[in-house]
Amino acid sequence: xxxxxxxxxxxxxxxxxxxxxxxxxxxxxxxxxxxxxxxxxxxxxxxxxxxxxxxxxxxxxxxxxxxxxxxxxxxxxxxxxxxxxxxxxxxxxxxxxxxxxxxxxxxxxxxxxxxxxxxxxxxxxxxxxxxxxxxxxxxxxxxxxxxxxxxxxxxxxxxxxxxxxxxxxxxxxxxxxxxxxxxxxxxxxxxxxxxxxxxxxxxxxxxxxxxxxxxxxxxxxxxxxxxxxxxxxxxxxxxxxxxxxxxxxxxxxxxxxxxxxxxxxxxxxxxxxxxxxxxxxxxxxxxxxxxxxxxxxxxxxxxxxxxxxxxxxxxxxxxxxxxxxxxxxxxxxxxxxxxxxxxxx
Amino acid sequence: xxxxxxxxxxxxxxxxxxxxxxxxxxxxxxxxxxxxxxxxxxxxxxxxxxxxxxxxxxxxxxxxxxxxxxxxxxxxxxxxxxxxxxxxxxxxxxxxxxxxxxxxxxxxxxxxxxxxxxxxxxxxxxxxxxxxxxxxxxxxxxxxxxxxxxxxxxxxxxxxxxxxxxxxxxxxxxxxxxxxxxxxxxxxxxxxxxxxxxxxxxxxxxxxxxxxxxxxxxxxxxxxxxxxxxxxxxxxxxxxxxxxxxxxxxxxxxxxx
Numbered sequence: 001x002x003x004x005x006x007x008x009x010x011x012x013x014x015x016x017x018x019x020x021x022x023x024x025x026x027x028x029x030x031x032x033x034x035x036x037x038x039x040x041x042x043x044x045x046x047x048x049x050x051x052x053x054x055x056x057x058x059x060x061x062x063x064x065x066x067x068x069x070x071x072x073x074x075x076x077x078x079x080x081x082x083x084x085x086x087x088x089x090x091x092x093x094x095x096x097x098x099x100x101x102x103x104x105x106x107x108x109x110x111x112x113x114x115x116x117x118x119x120x121x122x123x124x125x126x127x128x129x130x131x132x133x134x135x136x137x138x139x140x141x142x143x144x145x146x147x148x149x150x151x152x153x154x155x156x157x158x159x160x161x162x163x164x165x166x167x168x169x170x171x172x173x174x175x176x177x178x179x180x181x182x183x184x185x186x187x188x189x190x191x192x193x194x195x196x197x198x199x200x201x202x203x204x205x206x207x208x209x210x211x212x213x214x215x216x217x218x219x220x221x222x223x224x225x226x227x228x229x230x231x232x233x234x235x236x237x238x239x240x241x242x243x244x245x246x247x248x249x250x251x252x253x254x255x256x257x258x259x260x261x262x263x264x265x266x267x268x269x270x271x272x273x274x275x276x277x278x279x280x281x282x283x284x285x286x287x288x289x290x291x292x293x294x295x296x297x298x299x300x301x302x303x304x305x306x307x308x309x310x311x312x313x314x315x316x317x318x319x320x321x322x323x324x325x326x327x328x329x330x331x332x333x334x335x336x337x338x339x340x341x342x343x344x345x
Numbered sequence: 346x347x348x349x350x351x352x353x354x355x356x357x358x359x360x361x362x363x364x365x366x367x368x369x370x371x372x373x374x375x376x377x378x379x380x381x382x383x384x385x386x387x388x389x390x391x392x393x394x395x396x397x398x399x400x401x402x403x404x405x406x407x408x409x410x411x412x413x414x415x416x417x418x419x420x421x422x423x424x425x426x427x428x429x430x431x432x433x434x435x436x437x438x439x440x441x442x443x444x445x446x447x448x449x450x451x452x453x454x455x456x457x458x459x460x461x462x463x464x465x466x467x468x469x470x471x472x473x474x475x476x477x478x479x480x481x482x483x484x485x486x487x488x489x490x491x492x493x494x495x496x497x498x499x500x501x502x503x504x505x506x507x508x509x510x511x512x513x514x515x516x517x518x519x520x521x522x523x524x525x526x527x528x529x530x531x532x533x534x535x536x537x538x539x540x541x542x543x544x545x546x547x548x549x550x551x552x553x554x555x556x557x558x559x560x561x562x563x564x565x566x567x568x569x570x571x572x573x574x575x576x577x578x579x580x581x582x583x584x585x586x587x588x589x590x591x592x593x594x595x596x597x598x599x600x601x602x
Contacts, residue, residue, distance in 0.1 A: 045478075045479055045480045048434070048435070048479055048480050049480060049481075123495075123496045123497045123498065124495070124497075124498050125477065125478070125498040125499075126477065126478065126479075126480050126481075126498060127480070128480035128481035129480075129481065129488070129493075129495070129498050132488060132493070132495040133495045133496070136495055137495075144489075145488055145489035146489045146491075149489055172483055172487050172489065173481065173487050173488050173489040174435070174481040174482060174483040174487060174488075177480075177481035177488070178480075178481055181480070181481075250496070251496065251497050253580045253581075253582050253583075
């Protein structure tokens with residue numbers, strides 16, 4: 001009896017090992033959030049919404065499903081495409097149901113777990129609340145939370161998936177927002193060439209190295225590593241009146257915030273065109289040219305872009321090319337190819 | 346084996362004895378809290394065909410919707426001890442959305458209150474900052490309730506909407522959505538005496554505390570509000586005056602024992 005049991009156990013163990021060997025080609029994808037060692041600690045409230053396989057996969061479905069929009073034509077992925085770092089290179093500004101257009105550019109999505117404010121004006125202070133804007137915006141999904149939740153409750157596939165993920169009988173907006181956050185919080189981009197260089201796994205080319213040095217003296221005061229943003233709101237001189245879009249002033253009501261927009265992360269910046277809050281600039285050259293020659297003055301213009309004699313940032317053509325070579329090292333090909341982030345339908 | 350059983354039995358007896366001795370002295374009851382919305386002497390009526398109400402500035406108006414959050418309810422007993430309504434971190438307990446259009450929301454049943462005579466009630470008009478910084482909430486704080494701002498994360502504490510022929514808005518709308526938990530902070534806490542009769546909570550007696558909120562006072566004192574000036578207000582800074590007014594609109598009208 002004794003030996004029979006042991007024998008059975010050994011057989012099972014052997015079988016398990018054999019199976020493990022056959023399937024383990026490369027690291028197994030974990031449905032848990034992994035903190036990159038060279039990043040500051042994540043700010044997301046995981047204690048209220050721990051990532052699970054069921055929750056993540058449900059969030060992924062919701063992200064790619066037009067069920068969230070009023071006429072079922074627009075999903076999150078309509079404007080946030082994985083192949084371009086979850087940005088939208090085909091539109092300057094946000095667009096939605098019935099071909100409506102908004103006024104802000106769709107930014108790339110990455111490393112939201114580390115952010116404390118969202119959107120160009122920083123009006124949203126928690127990742128959970130981010131989808132509410134897109135769902136309820138008349139120029140995006142044009143729906144209401146009530147309507148979407150009702151739709152999910154009427155869908156037996158979703159109802160069952162929500163039950164498995166959250167263990168509740170009915171879907172509410174909290175569960176929907178938590179599922180979406182479980183997907184988006186996992187969109188961590190920390191494997192670009194830059195990251196590999198920082199971790200000592202790779203080396204910059206001499207052009208990239210020179211670009212990195214220039215970047216540190218000309219750009220990193222605002223685009224601070226490792227997120228390549230300092231999380232602040234600044235007026236970078238795109239306009240002198242900001243009548244069309246006053247930026248952060250809309251949220252704070254303060255004149256001193258007029259024309260200020262969040263400093264975007266530069267991760268995957270090569271792919272996340274077009275640039276600026278209204279998508280007015282098409283290429284990285286255009287962006288650097290703006291900083292050298294088109295910065296407009298106004299009372300809230302960032303002090304870093306103005307001194308007594310001139311405006312903007314001085315860069316030669318050659319320096320710009322080097323900086324762009326460095327910026328391209330922030331492209332994370334593993335991130336844009338990760339199958340777990342792709343369309344599940 | 347025998348030893349384990351006897352130790353277990355002793356422990357069981359011990360637990361039972363302690364439970365009994367605690368229960369002997371404690372009796373618990375319930376209290377019903379009613380939020381009744383009025384305008385001056387009249388009961389608030391929504392969606393009237395005319396403008397039956399008049400503010401301090403002499404402007405007539407009608408109300409189409411009134412909703413507000415009450416939370417952090419505390420009851421003080423005549424011996425100084427305080428009962429605190431249970432609050433849950435996910436918003437499912439301790440937060441109440443009073444909606445004039447839904448009568449049942451105006452009755453709050455508080456349970457598990459130690460028996461005694463309660464002389465004072467304290468509550469918050471609004472929602473704590475934590476309920477925003479901790480992410481999506483459920484129950485009365487579910488953002489789908491329509492009291493959550495998408496443009497600036499946070500709850501609308503008090504939403505009063507209506508019409509006034511004095512309003513400078515094109516459609517004569519008056520709309521005050523009061524929120525803001527940082528700068529400015531419009532969260533208000535109100536402590537009210539029960540009045541001449543304490544609320545007597547007993548195991549077999551559930552007192553009813555009748556709170557009234559007078560909408561006219563939202564626009565009266567200390568800041569007289571005219572519907573001509575900024576009749577539609579969303580910004581927390583624009584609503585500081587309304588918040589400082591409505592904190593004075595709540596009184597305990599009477600207690601049924």
